[in-house]
Amino acid sequence: MQNISTVKKRIMLFLISMSIFLSVLDLFIVNVAIPKIRVAMHASVADIQLIIVYYVIGYGAFLITSGKVGLKYGHKKIFILSMFSFGVFSLLCGLAWDIHSLNIFRLFQGISGAFMIPQGVTLLSSIFVIEEERRRAYSIYGAIAGISSVLGQILGGILPDLDFAFGGWRLIFLINVPIAFIVGILSWGVLVEIDRKRDLKIQPLSQLVMVCLLVLLMYSLVTGADYGWTTTLLLVLVNAIICIVLFLVIQFKNYKKSINVLIDFKPFTYRTFAVALIALVFYSLVQDSYFFIYANHFQLKLDYTATQTGLLFAFQGVGYVIASFLSLKFLSKYKERFMLFGLLLMIGGLVGHYWLLSREYILFYEVALLLFEYGMGCGVVLPSMFTYALSSLPTDITSIGSSLYLTLQQLSIALGVSIVGQSYFGSIDGHFNSTVIMIVLLIMTGFVFLISYKRRLSN
Incomplete structure (x- = not known):
């Protein structure tokens, strides 16, 4: 791996980064398009929640196993197969004949994403063996994930509004197909396989x-x-x-x-990791619920178009990307206090959302500024929490810890969409109820970090 040219390494980095690009894109692009899908498919509230929930379940449930499968059968091989699989199930999502078939295909699309990501991360670590190169590669990889989240929200608004022959919303899935197949074909000739453990036992x-x-x-x-x-x-x-x-x-x-x-509980013996995971559950219950609620609220209550909604969420995404870069600088100095600051930004944003959106006259730029503030809070908390969780783990169990972290995050997101989504659609005061629930969950997140901070000072 050390003899690979710089140009080829960059090509490899681009191809591998397409895995996180597609996985994140398909999570965020759906959020904005859901109201359009609901109308086109004559779907119930439960049905549209399952569009997100099944994808996240498929993704989260297989993250732990997928790394072991790659180690046994070859990371390059599994990466390419899962990329093709993602393309196939994206095509089937785009051609779905009813809401039930769409949800089933979304489950398998999520599973395909779960097999792509760990292979890509492992391949990156084997390609970029010099520490400085590896750090730069991971930074680019993470930046692409951030860009994908912003782009997903914009495309999730624009594509459903297009006057397409059989429903513009189908384009949010079909757009993945050429990307996945081109990346899969190129990866076969460019990526290099690494050592396997053929005797590894899978469960x-x-x-x-x-x-x-x-x-x-x-x-x-x-x-x-x-x-x-x-x-x-x-x-x-x-x-x-x-x-x-x-x-x-x-x-x-x-x-x-x-x-x-299947689940190794060894990382839970480290206090910082355990604290971070408790906070993660509360935070993740809010993470995607926010997009689900406001994508529906903007389009159903405020009569914004899908395109306008997507552009609004883009402001949130820009705030997230800016703050996530700043988090690398401030987390090491301020630790829990920095994350508490981010949570305060998010809580303030939610209070502002409810106050502003309850007014009779609402200016577009006012909503955009509030979403930007909320995005800044997310950008402070989410990357910092991941770094905080893994910082105390020994190198030999970091991969186990990261898999547990990401799995719990995805499953909490699925549960959050269910709980907060039902609070929004279940009553006339749904906007107020869902806002209160999200604020309480963020306060609980902060409470966990506050206790951790006090204990660290006392020790």
């Missing part, structure tokens, strides 16, 4: 049970809140609980036999 049963329990649990929670708890949904929930028990039994048996368990 397919644990993974299958985990996916089943998450799908059944989230489906029952989302649809139960919307349609009511019918006998069928109660049976689905019971099956989810059975899957949880079965998963824990399998994990315990594997642990007793000294077999690699």
